[in-house]
Amino acid sequence: MKKPLSEKIIEGFIHISAAMAIVSLVLIFVFIGKEALPMLTSHEVREEVTVTQMVLPQSPEPGEPKEFSWQPVSRVPKYSLMPLFVGTVKVTVVALLFAIPLSIMAALFTSEFAPSWVRESIKPVIELLAGIPSVVLGFFALIVMATYIQNWFNMDFRLNTLTAGIALGLAVIPIVYTVSEDALSAVPQSYREGALALGATPWQTAWRVVLPSAAPGIFAACVLGFGRAIGETMIVLMASGNAPVMDLSIGYPFRSLSATIAAELGEVVRGSGHYHVLFFIGVLLFIFTFLINFSGQLFVDRLKEKMAGTK
Amino acid sequence: MNNISKIETKALDLFYGHFQALKNIHVSIPPQKITAFIGPSGCGKSTLLRAYNRMNDLIKGVKVTGEVLLDGKNIYSSKMKLISLRKRVGMVFQRPNPFPISTYENVAFGPRIHGITNREQLDNIVETSLKATGMWKDVKDKLQISALALAPEQQQRLCISRLLAVEPEVLLMDEPCSALDPIATAKIEELILELKKCLTVVIVTHNMQQAARVSDYSAFMLLGDLVEFGETKEVFTNPKDKRTQDYITGRFG
Incomplete structure (x- = not known):
C-alpha cells in the first residue's frame, strides 16, 4: 500500500527529531572531547600539566612532602583532581543516602497506603519540587539550611558536605520518587x-x-537520581564552601568536579593547560554518568530477566 | 442435607454503593465437600465467594449486612481477625497470580509471613505443599527459578500450593480454570477432587459441565439472588425452580 504524502512528511519529521537528539549528544561529546584531547596529545600542554600530575600526589616544590592539591592559578599550579573527585563522590553519596530511602518510602506510602485524595495531592507537590530552579535550592541551603545543620550537628564549618548533600538530595527526591511511584503503581x-x-x-x-x-523500576529510578546528583552544579557550587579539601569527613567543605568547571571556566586563559584540564574534567563526568547509566541498565535488564525466569 | 456446615451464610446483603449485589443469601456450605456456585455473569457468585474471606473489603464503598459463620463464628464481627480469617480461608483467582519471585519463595511466602523462619521447616512445607498439588517432581530441580517461567497450569497449581502451605480449612476458587486450556483444566479438576479429602472447597464457575463434574453441591444464582441450592445431581437433573432449569438447559446465560 502506498503511503499518503502527509504520512511520509510526519514520519520524516519524527525520524529527524529522534536523530537530532542522538546527533546532539554525540556532538557534545565530540566537542568537549576535542578540547580535552590536547591533555594527551599536545606537547605544549603536557609541559604544563600531565595526567599523572592530576592523579598521583605531587610535591609542590622539590623537597616538600607530596600532596593532592588543586591550585591551578598559584605560582606553582597544582592540578590534582583527587580532592575534586573525593568531594564529588562524598556529596553524591550523602545526597543519595538522604534522598533514596526517603523517596522510596514516600512512593510506597502514596502507592500502597495513602487514601486517594492524599495520593492525588502529594504526587503533584513532590513533582513540583523538581521544577524549583537549582539556584533557589542552593540559595536556601546557603542561607537557611547551613545555619541549622551547623548548630544541630555542632560542625566546625558552616558550609560542609552534609549541608550540600542534603540540599542536593532535595533535587534528587522528585526524580527518584516519581519514577519509583510509577513502578509501584504498575x-x-x-x-x-x-x-x-x-x-x-x-x-x-x-x-x-x-x-x-x-x-x-525502582533501581532505574535510583540510577536516574545518581545522574542528577553527580551532574548537579549550582547547589553544590553554592552550598559546598568550594574548598578543594582532600578529606573524607562530611563535616568539611569540599569542591565538586562540576562546580570547578562552573567556577573556573569563565576566567581561564583559553588554550592554557588549565583550560584543557577543565574540559578533561567534563569528559570524566560524561564518562562516569555514561558508565553508571549503562551498567545500571544492564543490571535492570538482568533483574527483569530473573523475575520473568527467562534466563 | 447436611446438618453441620463449614460456612453458614445468613441473611447476607452486600451493596456496592447503591447497587445491591447480594440479596438476602442463606446457604450452608458443607465441610469437606465441593460446592459450586453457578449462574450467568453478574449474578453475584464471585461476590458471594469473595465475601467468605472478606476480599470485598478491598473495594471502596462496600457495605455488608447479615452474617457469615465460619465454624459458627461470624467473620464480619469485630472480634474476627482478618489475618487469621484469610489464613483459614484461602483463595485461588481466575488468572494464576504467582509472585515474580522463585517457585520456592512463592510457596514459602505464606509460612514466612505467619512467622516461620526455620529453613528446614520451610523446606519441608514447600516440599509437602508442592507434592500435594502433584507438581513436586516437575519443579524440584528449578525451585529457585522465577515462578513466572512456569506454564499457566503449573502456575495455577503453584498458587494452590502456596495456599496449602498455610494449611487453610477452606479453599475458595474463583473460576480457577478460565485461563487454562482443556487439558490443563482437566488436570486442575482432578486436583480439586483430590483436595476435598482434607479441605472444604467452594468453586465459582461459568462452565456448567465443570460444576457437574467436580461438585457435590451446587448453588444457582441470578441477579444477586440465590435461586436454588442442593446436591449437584439434583440441581442438574431435577431442578425445582423454573429459572434454574432454563439456565441449565441453556435457554439463557
Whole structure:
C-alpha cells in the first residue's frame, strides 16, 4: 500500500527529531572531547600539566612532602583532581543516602497506603519540587539550611558536605520518587490480592510483594537520581564552601568536579593547560554518568530477566 | 442435607454503593465437600465467594449486612481477625497470580509471613505443599527459578500450593480454570477432587459441565439472588425452580 504524502512528511519529521537528539549528544561529546584531547596529545600542554600530575600526589616544590592539591592559578599550579573527585563522590553519596530511602518510602506510602485524595495531592507537590530552579535550592541551603545543620550537628564549618548533600538530595527526591511511584503503581493488582488472600498484612504485602515486584523500576529510578546528583552544579557550587579539601569527613567543605568547571571556566586563559584540564574534567563526568547509566541498565535488564525466569 | 456446615451464610446483603449485589443469601456450605456456585455473569457468585474471606473489603464503598459463620463464628464481627480469617480461608483467582519471585519463595511466602523462619521447616512445607498439588517432581530441580517461567497450569497449581502451605480449612476458587486450556483444566479438576479429602472447597464457575463434574453441591444464582441450592445431581437433573432449569438447559446465560 502506498503511503499518503502527509504520512511520509510526519514520519520524516519524527525520524529527524529522534536523530537530532542522538546527533546532539554525540556532538557534545565530540566537542568537549576535542578540547580535552590536547591533555594527551599536545606537547605544549603536557609541559604544563600531565595526567599523572592530576592523579598521583605531587610535591609542590622539590623537597616538600607530596600532596593532592588543586591550585591551578598559584605560582606553582597544582592540578590534582583527587580532592575534586573525593568531594564529588562524598556529596553524591550523602545526597543519595538522604534522598533514596526517603523517596522510596514516600512512593510506597502514596502507592500502597495513602487514601486517594492524599495520593492525588502529594504526587503533584513532590513533582513540583523538581521544577524549583537549582539556584533557589542552593540559595536556601546557603542561607537557611547551613545555619541549622551547623548548630544541630555542632560542625566546625558552616558550609560542609552534609549541608550540600542534603540540599542536593532535595533535587534528587522528585526524580527518584516519581519514577519509583510509577513502578509501584504498575505492579498488577493481582499480586496484592494474592498476598492479602494468604493472610498478609497490608505492610507485608507492600514490603514483601509489591516492592520486590517493582525492583527494576525502582533501581532505574535510583540510577536516574545518581545522574542528577553527580551532574548537579549550582547547589553544590553554592552550598559546598568550594574548598578543594582532600578529606573524607562530611563535616568539611569540599569542591565538586562540576562546580570547578562552573567556577573556573569563565576566567581561564583559553588554550592554557588549565583550560584543557577543565574540559578533561567534563569528559570524566560524561564518562562516569555514561558508565553508571549503562551498567545500571544492564543490571535492570538482568533483574527483569530473573523475575520473568527467562534466563 | 447436611446438618453441620463449614460456612453458614445468613441473611447476607452486600451493596456496592447503591447497587445491591447480594440479596438476602442463606446457604450452608458443607465441610469437606465441593460446592459450586453457578449462574450467568453478574449474578453475584464471585461476590458471594469473595465475601467468605472478606476480599470485598478491598473495594471502596462496600457495605455488608447479615452474617457469615465460619465454624459458627461470624467473620464480619469485630472480634474476627482478618489475618487469621484469610489464613483459614484461602483463595485461588481466575488468572494464576504467582509472585515474580522463585517457585520456592512463592510457596514459602505464606509460612514466612505467619512467622516461620526455620529453613528446614520451610523446606519441608514447600516440599509437602508442592507434592500435594502433584507438581513436586516437575519443579524440584528449578525451585529457585522465577515462578513466572512456569506454564499457566503449573502456575495455577503453584498458587494452590502456596495456599496449602498455610494449611487453610477452606479453599475458595474463583473460576480457577478460565485461563487454562482443556487439558490443563482437566488436570486442575482432578486436583480439586483430590483436595476435598482434607479441605472444604467452594468453586465459582461459568462452565456448567465443570460444576457437574467436580461438585457435590451446587448453588444457582441470578441477579444477586440465590435461586436454588442442593446436591449437584439434583440441581442438574431435577431442578425445582423454573429459572434454574432454563439456565441449565441453556435457554439463557
